[in-house]
Structures are given as C-alpha cells and as structure tokens.
Amino acid sequence: MVEGNRWLIYALGGGWGHLNRAIALARQAPHPVEILVNSPYATAVETVLEDPHITLRMLPADLSAATAPTYVQAWISQPANCLIVDTFPRGLVGELADILPKLQLPRILIHRDLNPNYIAAKNITAFVRQHYDQILIPGEPSAPLAHLPQAHGTDPWLLREADELSRVRDQVRDCWQLPSDRPVIIICATGRPDEAQRFGELLGAIAATFPHCAVRCLAHHRPPNCHPAQWISHWPGMDVLQLADLVVGGAGYNLTYECKALQIPLIALPLDRQYDRQDRRAAQHTFPVRQTSDCLSTITQRLTQWRPRPAIPRYTNGNHAALRAIMTVTRANHRPAPRG
Template identity: 45%
Template sequence: MTNTWLIYALGGGWGHLNRALALGRIAAKDRKVTIITNSPYALNINHENCIVNYISEQAGFSATCQQIREIILNTQCDRLIIDTFPRGLGGELADILPQLQAIPRILIHRDINPEYVTAKNLRSFVAQHYDTVIVPGEGQDLPLADLPNVEYTAPWLIRNCEELPDKISVRSHILKVNPDIKTILVCAAGNASELSFFAQLTLLLQQNFPHCAVRILAANCPADIPETLWISHHPGIECLAAADVVVGGAGYNTVYECAAVGVPLVAFAFKRLYDRQAKRANQVYSVRSLAETIAIVKILLNKLEIANNFSRPSYINGAVQAANHIQSY
C-alpha cells in the first residue's frame, strides 16, 4: 500500500485545519499527506507540503457527506487520522470505518461536549473502530481519555520553537509596529459572526491604551477598522509570539499557542456546539465583558516595565510526538 496519510479535518474554523497542518507538515517530510477540510481558510494559506481536498462550506450536508465518502474510499492510504469527531461531523464515517479494518485508524481526541459523547454512544464506537486515540495536549479529564488505547502528547503547534522568526522582525515587517513599544494583539480567529465584536474591542483597546501598538489578526479586514490596524498572516503563532498581550477567544489554537510562546492571553469563552471553551478558559485570563478586558489588559501591561523581551520561546511540539507515534503504531 502507498505510504500515505489521510487526515479528516472537517469543521469550518481554524482549529481542525490548523491541527491537521501541524501534524501533516511533519509527516509530509517522509510521505504523502492528504487533508480533507471544509474550512474556507484553506483557500488562502500555505498548505505546508500537504495535499488539501477542499469541500466547499456551501456544498450542503448531503453533498459534503457524499464527497467525504468518495475521497476516503478512493484514497489508498496506510493511516486514516480523524480529528475530533469519531463518527464524522455529520455521522458520515459510521458506515465507512467498518470497511477500513485493514488500515490503522487514529482518533485525535480534542475536548468535546460529554453530552455529545453520550448521545452518540461514542465510547463504544471509538473502542470498536479506532486502533489508537491521541489526546493533543488537552489533559486527562476528557470524555474518552480513560479508554485503554489513549496516548498523550503536548499541544500541537504549526511551528517548532526554532522555526519562529525573531520578534523584532515580526513586529517591524508583519505587525508594522515600533519594536520598542508595548504591543496588544487581538486574535480574531473565531467564527466570522464574531469579527465585528473583535473589531469593536480593537478600537476600544486603541482608545484606552494610546501609548501601545494595537493590531487585529484576522483572515479578513473587519468593517470600520483602518487597514493599518489589520494583520492577515498565517500561521498566527508567529504574530502571537511577537505580542506582549493577546486578546481573543478560548479556542484550542489561541490558548495553546499563547501558552507555548509565553504570552498572556485574555480570553472570552465563546459558545460552541461541541467545543468547551469555558473549560479551556480556566487556563488563561478569562473575561466576560469589554470593561473587564480593559482592566485585565491594564494590569498585565503594568507588569511589563518595557516591551516584552526578545528571547526565542522554548517548547515541545506535540505534533512531532504524534507523528512519531502514528508512524510507529
């Protein structure tokens, strides 16, 4: 069989795609990697030497499920890796996985709502249809973490620490700020419907901290935001590492990327159908209002006598650990 990994990364935001690319780019050094995604962000970013099968988010439920079936059943692979949803985002994998008994099947178990796990009887489904389960840095109190075939890694990151560009260069050429000025970065990596909220927050931060540089990192420039404040750059971790304070949501990438690069995160826990951002927000400076955000940012900035030091962060990239485990399984 061909030396190919097939990664299922359905989900309309950044999270599933970013995890798939974090793993895929490591694996692609030695093999072919194909990623299935419906994230619109896949259209305008570096695919990191992976082959991306993009399914339009406009395709509709039935058409999306049919395309997924065709891709999986017609792709020769020796590893099938499913991110987050054991039965597929729409349940479309339930009748596919039994046909793939000869191929190692790996579930990436990011935290998900326990009610979903119970409603879909995922515990027995995963035990029956997956050879191993990898927890990508989300701890041991996840709904399926007590299964016997679970492996744990550090959080998956799309850049190793030694690959990060130096902070002065990022501030000067990407963020376009004075490297010596304290920098606040608003990370608008959530749903498109939340972009206007982050835009309002950006303008409020600029108003309250006139001696700081404020920028918003987003795929698209929000309405009413001067383009001089907008940054569109992938991977976002390179920008987060160059900030002094990050404000954003409590999604997987934002929380673990900020933790890895040692930058404080002030985060709103947004409601999601499957992801529990409120649980993850316990690891950061969790806020619920704009006024609370301003107060916390002020405290964090006051702790910084000067703009953040420019030493390179040091961390373990769990995507490397996962690639080694999947290959050796």
C-alpha cells in the first residue's frame, strides 16, 4: 500500500443517505476525496457537483453481490491516507470483512442507526471494536455502537451551511416559483417506485385538501400523479427545503436532520428498510403518521400555527467536528506500510 494525500470514502448503499453524508464530509476535507458509491442518484449529482477535489467513483452497474468485492478490493488498494466507511462496517455485502484486517490505513466508521438484528447476526460490535480506529456518529447518539471506546459523536452532517443557503434562497425561490405569502408544503418523494407512487398520491390529496397552499414535490424522478408544474428536481434538496413551511416525506437520515436543522416540521411516513430504522428516527424527530388521513389532519394542525417564516435559523453542521476528529486519527494512527 502506498500512501497518498487522499481520503477514500466507502459509501455503498441505495438511496440518498450514503451519498449525501459522504459528500457533506468530503466538502470539508483538506485532501482530495474519492467516494465509492452505487446510489442511483450519483450520476445526476456528479453533473452538478462543482468541487474538483471530490470524485464520485460509481460501482459498475453490472456487478453483483458476488463480483463487487473484487472491485472494492482493487479500489481500496489505491494510494490513500485514510479509509472512511459509511454505515456498513463489514461492507454492504460483507466484503470488507476480509479486506480490513490486512489494510494498512487508519479506518474510520461513519455510524448512523442500524438494525440490531444485523448487529447481532454479523457480530458487528466485535468487528468494529477490533478493526476501526474511530467511530463518528453524526447526530444519532443512541446508535448501537455508541458505547464503544472509539466512538465520537457530532451534530448531523449537512450539505449546506446556513450562509450558503442564504445566498441561494432568492434564486431558488424564483427558479421554482415558490411563494412567500402563503404556506409552502413540500413532499419529498424518495425510495422505490412503489414508494414514489405513494408520495405522488399523497401529493394529490394534499393539493386538493389545501388549495390555499403551494404544494410541490421534491424528487429526482417525477412520481406518478405529480403534475410537471408541481415537480422540483434539485440537488441539494436543502436549497429548496429552506423555503418550505411543512415537509412531508420518509424518515431517512438526510431529510430528517435537514428539516431539524432548518426547524421545519417534518410529517414523516417511515419507510421500511433492511438496515435503517426509520420508525425510530421518526418518533424522535418528526411528526410520524401512517395513513393519508393522519397526514392531512397533522397538516391541518400545523397550518393553524402558520405565519411567514423568519430567516434561516442558525445551526451547527457536524462535518466540521468530524473533520477535526478524523485529522486527529490520521495523524496519530499512522500505520506504516507493510514490508516486503
């Protein structure tokens, strides 16, 4: 292994969370960062990611769970001075379990909440204790590995600083024709096609029930039942969310903590995921609902308190603290290259 001034971030996993969390961290990095991703949204993000220091390395689409490990091993073998693994300590398909014990690099785990059945089934706690130099926990202090000695909590990692949002606020409002004199409700449609369809149906119900509101759908692909005039495709979504009075969506990592930072009520329909416990996150940070009728009644309650939102609230982006913690590890935990 040859060291280089570069960070590698392993961010395999479906959806937005792994991709956005990795980019939020990479934007602070003092070195070039290469992020291994397989999010279906990565290609679109790459076209608008205006940071020459960040490279998105897409996992080839034709790789399977059986063939991906070879690719991952080759990717990790490139010169770097730090490996940061998002969410899956053993790798998404367990491939890191064979690679990490032989790796001569500081290893840092980004730890969000995980299903405890997975923790038990794959003996994750012992593996992380042995093979990671540091565990960074952005925003979820009750995550199952938080008790390990190398754990370090930070605020959630966000893609935008408050001042960055301020700079684009008017531009985004004009671009997507979002009013300031009446409530704006944004439905954030993510997930599988069947889930996107449900959000599309929800959009129709909300628009019909609250005609005095501006109802929009923030989504990479326009869901069924969503009129083109209601559809917003924009990355990072936080640029648009800042203009919302209410947000409706799942309870994934990004949306939950972006709304929390912006102090916008999130009415969440937790999505069923294999590793992520959205139910739990929703219960802690959102107004969780199950049915469309519950969603509509919750919106009604929130709108009774509506008044034009003031300026963007101040919030702490945890990626700064994460950067300091990583730098401490990379300096102190220098692992010499193997001999021979």
